[in-house]
Amino acid sequence: MSIHRTAALLLFALFTSTGNTAEPSDNSATYKPTVLITGSNRGIGFEFVRRLAGRDWRIIATTRNPDGATTLAELAADDPDIIIEQLDVTSNEDIAALARKYSEQPIDILLLNAARGPGSGTALSPLSRLDWDLADSFFQVNAIGPMKVAQALMENVKASQMKQVIVMSSDSGSFVAGSQLPILYHYKASKAALNMYFHTLAFETKKRGVTVVMLHPGLVGTNEQLAKMPGSIKTEASVSQMLTVMDGLTLDDNGQFISYEGESMPW
Numbered sequence: 001m002s003i004h005r006t007a008a009l010l011l012f013a014l015f016t017s018t019g020n021t022a023e024p025s026d027n028s029a030t031y032k033p034t035v036l037i038t039g040s041n042r043g044i045g046f047e048f049v050r051r052l053a054g055r056d057w058r059i060i061a062t063t064r065n066p067d068g069a070t071t072l073a074e075l076a077a078d079d080p081d082i083i084i085e086q087l088d089v090t091s092n093e094d095i096a097a098l099a100r101k102y103s104e105q106p107i108d109i110l111l112l113n114a115a116r117g118p119g120s121g122t123a124l125s126p127l128s129r130l131d132w133d134l135a136d137s138f139f140q141v142n143a144i145g146p147m148k149v150a151q152a153l154m155e156n157v158k159a160s161q162m163k164q165v166i167v168m169s170s171d172s173g174s175f176v177a178g179s180q181l182p183i184l185y186h187y188k189a190s191k192a193a194l195n196m197y198f199h200t201l202a203f204e205t206k207k208r209g210v211t212v213v214m215l216h217p218g219l220v221g222t223n224e225q226l227a228k229m230p231g232s233i234k235t236e237a238s239v240s241q242m243l244t245v246m247d248g249l250t251l252d253d254n255g256q257f258i259s260y261e262g263e264s265m266p267w
C-alpha cells in the first residue's frame with residue numbers, strides 16, 4: 001500500500017472512528033455507510049443490494065459479468081449510490097483492479113457472498129466419480145477467493161466506521177448441522193475451509209476493531225429447485241433476518257458462526 005493511501009485511510013479513521021457499533025454513529029449529516037457485495041447480480045447478494053439501497057447506503061455491487069447483470073443494472077439506473085463493478089473472486093487481476101480503484105474508500109461492510117452452489121457442475125458425485133478440477137474450482141470460489149478479497153480490502157474496512165466483514169457461509173460447512181447432507185463433498189469441504197479461514201482471520205482483526213462473522217442464511221429459495229425444497233424460506237425473509245443480526249453485531253461476536261435467526265451455529 002502506498003504511503004499516500006495509508007495516510008488517507010488513517011486520517012479518515014482518526015476523524016471518524018467511534019468504536020465498533022453496528023450502526024454508524026453519524027457525525028456528519030451526509031455520512032452514508034458503504035457496503036461492498038460480491039456476487040450481487042442475483043439471489044441473496046442482489047437482495048442485499050435492494051435492501052441496503054432502501055437504507056440509502058452506498059453500494060459497490062460486484063458481479064463477474066456486469067453486462068449480463070440486467071436486474072442489477074435496472075436497480076442502479078434509479079440509484080446513483082449503486083455502483084456496479086466487475087469482480088470474479090478467482091481473478092487476481094480483478095481483485096487488484098478493484099482495490100486500486102477504491103484505495104481511498106472506507107468500506108463499512110465487506111459482504112463476501114459469492115459462491116459456487118452445492119449442485120453446480122457435477123458436484124453431486126459419489127467418491128468413484130469425484131472430479132478434482134471441480135474441487136479446485138469450489139475451493140477457489142468459495143474459500144480462497146473470499147480470503148483474497150478480504151486481504152485486498154482489509155485496510156478499507158479498518159478505515160470505516162462499522163468495520164464489519166460478513167461472510168456468507170452455510171450449514172453445509174458444519175460438521176454437526178450439515179452432517180445429514182450426503183455426497184456434496186466439494187461444496188461442504190469448501191464451506192468448512194471458508195469458516196476456518198475467517199475464524200482464523202478474526203483473531204487478527206479483533207485488535208483492529210474489525211468484526212468478522214460467518215452467517216448461515218438458511219435454506220433459501222434463490223432458484224426454482226431450492227424454492228421447492230421442504231423448509232425453504234424466501235430470499236427476502238432470509239436477508240431481512242440477516243440484516244437484523246448484522247445490525248446487532250458487536251466486536252464480541254468476532255469469529256462467530258451465526259444463523260440468519262441469530263442462533264450460534266455449531267462448527
Ligand SMILES: NC(=O)c1ccc[n+]([C@@H]2O[C@H](COP(=O)([O-])OP(=O)(O)OC[C@H]3O[C@@H](n4cnc5c(N)ncnc54)[C@H](OP(=O)(O)O)[C@@H]3O)[C@@H](O)[C@H]2O)c1
Binds near residue numbers: 043114117221
Ligand atoms: N440459497 C441457499 O439455500 C443457501 C444456503 C446456505 C448458504 N448459501 C450461501 O449464500 C450465498 C448466496 O447464495 P445464493 O443462493 O444467493 O447463490 P446463487 O443464487 O447461486 O448466486 C451466487 C452468486 O455468486 C456469484 N459467483 C459465482 N462464482 C463467482 C465468482 N467466481 N466470482 C464472483 N461471483 C461469483 C454468482 O454469479 P453468476 O450469476 O455470474 O454465476 C451469483 O451472483 C452463497 O455463498 C451460498 O453458498 C445459500
